[in-house]
Amino acid sequence: MNIEPVTQFFMWCTVINVAIYIVWVLFVLLAPDFVHRVQTRWIPISRETFNLVMYSFMGAFKVVIIVFCFVPYLSLVIISD
16 A cells, blocks of 8 residues: 555645644734734624634644644654655
8 A cells, every 4th residue: 555645735735724824823913903904894802812712723733734634644754754
């Protein structure tokens, strides 16, 4: 059985998700007022609650990327060598 396609899948999955995460972090860090203003059009929420939710979701997304994308990729690279 060839595990190269699966390894490539997890590599690209990790790359794409990390890129999305970096864009998300840059938006939140460089334009927090813009992000808050856009989000509060749909759901009225205080700035403190918004910051708490945003940073909580960023932390959770980072853990999901590590657990479901990077660790499988790393384990496949280790077993293929």
